[in-house]
Amino acid sequence: MKRIISLALAAVMCLSLAACGGSSSQAGGDNKLVVWTLAEDLKDFAAYYTEQTGVEVEVTVIAPADYPTKINTTLGSRNGDVDVIVGEPQMLADFYDAGFFADLSEFDAQASEKLVDYVYEAGKDEDGVLRALSYQVTPGSVIYRRDLAKEVFGTDDPAAISEKFSTFGAIRQTAAELDAAGYSIFGDTGSLRWFANADAPWVQDGTLQMTDSRLNYLDAAVDLYQNEYVAFAPEWSAAWYASMAGSLPVNAGWAALDELDANAPTTQIFSYVMPSWGAVIIRDNAEENKGNFGVAKGVCSFFGGGTFIGVNEFSKNQEEAKKFVEFCTLNEDVAQWWLEKSDGDVVAIESVLEANKDYENTSFGNQKTYEFFANEAAAVDYSLVTRYDTAIGDAFGQAIEAVQKGEKDKETALNDFYQEVKAVYPEIKTPID
Amino acid sequence: MRKSEVLKTRLIKGLLYAGLILLALLCIIPFWMMLVNSTRSGNEIMTSFSLIPCTSLLENWKLVTKNLNIFQGMLNSLLIAVCSTILVSYFSALTAYGLACFKFRGNKLLFTVMLVFMMVPAQLGLLGFYDLCNALGLVDSYIPLIVPAIASPGTVFFLRQYILSVLPRALLEAPRIDGASELTIFHRIVLPIMSPGIATMAIGAFIGSWNAYLVPLVLLNNQKLFTLPMMIASLNSVKDISSNIGATYLAVAISVMPIIVVFCFCSRYIISSISAGSVKE
Numbered sequence: 001m002k003r004i005i006s007l008a009l010a011a012v013m014c015l016s017l018a019a020c021g022g023s024s025s026q027a028g029g030d031n032k033l034v035v036w037t038l039a040e041d042l043k044d045f046a047a048y049y050t051e052q053t054g055v056e057v058e059v060t061v062i063a064p065a066d067y068p069t070k071i072n073t074t075l076g077s078r079n080g081d082v083d084v085i086v087g088e089p090q091m092l093a094d095f096y097d098a099g100f101f102a103d104l105s106e107f108d109a110q111a112s113e114k115l116v117d118y119v120y121e122a123g124k125d126e127d128g129v130l131r132a133l134s135y136q137v138t139p140g141s142v143i144y145r146r147d148l149a150k151e152v153f154g155t156d157d158p159a160a161i162s163e164k165f166s167t168f169g170a171i172r173q174t175a176a177e178l179d180a181a182g183y184s185i186f187g188d189t190g191s192l193r194w195f196a197n198a199d200a201p202w203v204q205d206g207t208l209q210m211t212d213s214r215l216n217y218l219d220a221a222v223d224l225y226q227n228e229y230v231a232f233a234p235e236w237s238a239a240w241y242a243s244m245a246g247s248l249p250v251n252a253g254w255a256a257l258d259e260l261d262a263n264a265p266t267t268q269i270f271s272y273v274m275p276s277w278g279a280v281i282i283r284d285n286a287e288e289n290k291g292n293f294g295v296a297k298g299v300c301s302f303f304g305g306g307t308f309i310g311v312n313e314f315s316k317n318q319e320e321a322k323k324f325v326e327f328c329t330l331n332e333d334v335a336q337w338w339l340e341k342s343d344g345d346v347v348a349i350e351s352v353l354e355a356n357k358d359y360e361n362t363s364f365g366n367q368k369t370y371e372f373f374a375n376e377a378a379a380v381d382y383s384l385v386t387r388y389d390t391a392i393g394d395a396f397g398q399a400i401e402a403v404q405k406g407e408k409d410k411e412t413a414l415n416d417f418y419q420e421v422k423a424v425y426p427e428i429k430t431p432i433d
Numbered sequence: 434m435r436k437s438e439v440l441k442t443r444l445i446k447g448l449l450y451a452g453l454i455l456l457a458l459l460c461i462i463p464f465w466m467m468l469v470n471s472t473r474s475g476n477e478i479m480t481s482f483s484l485i486p487c488t489s490l491l492e493n494w495k496l497v498t499k500n501l502n503i504f505q506g507m508l509n510s511l512l513i514a515v516c517s518t519i520l521v522s523y524f525s526a527l528t529a530y531g532l533a534c535f536k537f538r539g540n541k542l543l544f545t546v547m548l549v550f551m552m553v554p555a556q557l558g559l560l561g562f563y564d565l566c567n568a569l570g571l572v573d574s575y576i577p578l579i580v581p582a583i584a585s586p587g588t589v590f591f592l593r594q595y596i597l598s599v600l601p602r603a604l605l606e607a608p609r610i611d612g613a614s615e616l617t618i619f620h621r622i623v624l625p626i627m628s629p630g631i632a633t634m635a636i637g638a639f640i641g642s643w644n645a646y647l648v649p650l651v652l653l654n655n656q657k658l659f660t661l662p663m664m665i666a667s668l669n670s671v672k673d674i675s676s677n678i679g680a681t682y683l684a685v686a687i688s689v690m691p692i693i694v695v696f697c698f699c700s701r702y703i704i705s706s707i708s709a710g711s712v713k714e
Contacts, residue, residue, distance in 0.1 A: 036654070040500075060654060060656045060659075061667045062650070063669050065666075065669070069647075069650070070651060073559065073563050073651045074572075074654070076560065076563075077564050077567045081572065081573065082654065238478075
């Protein structure tokens with residue numbers, strides 16, 4: 001027994017020493033870049049970078065949900081093992097505050113000239129210092145079914161459809177028309193959330209902005225829900241995916257209500273409100289509906305997600321890391337390469353978008369999607385985005401849900417919403433103060 | 434009369450069996466669905482429900498192997514889990530034996546301190562633990578994932594209670610009279626007697642280490658050193674989520690296999706240790 005145990009212990013020692021030895025030798029290579037990312041994209045970029053420059057790049061992909069934990073813990077201890085770090089827009093403000101992203105001011109002039117405005121703005125911290133850049137833009141759109149549009153509205157022209165989605169009032173009207181024809185305007189009312197920042201940021205000068213547009217958003221959501229104009233298939237649900245390829249059964253709970261309308265046991269979803277990466281998801285799940293979609297403008301231009309790249313403040317290899325960031329985000333040839341390689345990603349360099357604007361996308365009824373997305377991205381007003389958007393937007397979404405389901409009346413729900421904002425951010429003034 | 438009684442017991446038995454089978458199905462179906470889903474494409478999983486395996490196993494497998502080196506992950510996880518399980522078993526047994534069978538000053542106090550530390554969740558110390566590892570230059574190695582297993586108060590607590598119930602003092606006195614050293618007594622006599630209890634704790638330790646996510650996530654930077662749960666989580670970063678769902682199921686199914694194997698080997702011990710305790714008292 002003793003011998004076995006001592007053997008086992010010796011084995012443990014050897015193995016753990018081996019593991020240790022392996023890692024220290026890896027840290028030794030000085031010219032090698034280490035990238036921590038939450039999107040697989042950078043693996044392709046890294047391979048291309050190595051191919052072009054010969055510099056070795058090691059990419060570690062970390063699950064998006066855990067990325068902030070990882071960064072906060074490791075960079076919180078001023079760890080310099082990683083050279084290039086990334087962030088999604090909603091994480092950036094906190095990362096900037098914590099001082100994790102190094103100053104990229106040397107690229108400021110280049111970035112402001114080459115990149116779509118909102119990307120340049122999102123890359124700057126509160127003091128206006130450039131700290132992160134992105135290779136992609138993720139402008140939003142209303143992705144709609146051309147065949148249904150022709151049937152109901154007599155046209156599938158994106159401009160005409162954009163008109164139908166131009167205000168919350170217009171959306172309510174459109175929803176009623178679609179319902180009369182037996183179709184649902186959205187999967188569920190959550191689609192409207194993208195338009196929450198239509199005219200003002202959530203917080204301005206320390207005050208919560210409850211604008212008319214936001215109240216209209218609430219009313220529209222309640223209207224769509226209570227009149228059953230939506231299909232009750234929430235984003236990412238099985239039914240939602242299925243709807244892209246065809247019809248879906250009306251929520252079983254509502255079947256009894258439909259008994260009057262005996263010939264409508266199923267419905268079809270007319271449109272999806274999503275950032276540009278959503279258009280790719282729809283394309284890939286459309287099956288026989290492929291080519292049957294179009295993209296139109298909604299209530300306001302918005303963007304969602306996107307990966308921003310920066311340099312670790314504590315990196316020992318900052319110069320090389322900056323070169324990598326420049327390569328990924330500011331090089332026109334690389335942008336063109338990525339546009340082709342990614343098959344659907346919209347790049348952030350304006351001149352490259354300009355060069356591709358005549359490309360007719362067969363998946364979207366030969367619409368010139370790059371031109372459309374370039375215009376939408378240019379129209380995004382980044383001053384409407386605040387660091388509070390995720391938390392306040394979620395709270396407002398819950399308030400809307402409560403009104404939709406009749407759990408609360410509008411006034412109580414709004415009051416509760418203000419209370420909640422107050423509880424999370426005591427420094428924000430709300431209308432109830 | 435007799436016939437109706439027989440019928441009655443049969444009926445009751447039948448009902449009981451039906452109930453038990455239902456419960457067993459409830460336990461098995463999620464596992465079965467995981468296995469079935471690992472043979473279906475993401476689209477099929479999203480849009481429909483099935484208990485019959487489909488044909489996409491090979492595609493899922495290709496997707497898994499394209500995106501991650503699952504055997505490397507398995508090897509990494511296995512190395513960490515086996516090493517830390519060995520350490521946890523041996524040193525916890527040693528400590529528990531000391532606390533249970535030796536009278537020395539501070540014994541009670543030490544035991545109380547251990548109980549207190551049992552109550553503190555490990556996540557609380559994460560930041561400090563990282564700082565410590567960083568200062569010692571142990572980041573990105575397996576040492577901080579394996580060696581701390583030596584000190585696991587929960588296991589010590591369980592084994593101490595176990596020794597008190599299964600180890601008669603007379604068993605220690607005999608070898609002492611014969612002149613055996615204390616370590617020999619431990620290795621030759623105490624350890625074999627404790628082995629069912631140790632096996633029980635070892636299973637728990639192995640599974641805990643195999644499934645550990647947060648600490649490895651923070652400590653390991655190099656993708657080659659990633660453990661299996663980290664690799665599976667990073668599948669989420671691959672762009673097309675819907676096509677990855679089948680692949681994720683497959684990866685999870687593969688990752689569960691070793692646990693099932695370990696359980697098959699050790700379940701005998703768990704059952705015997707539980708029944709041993711109940712019969713003797």
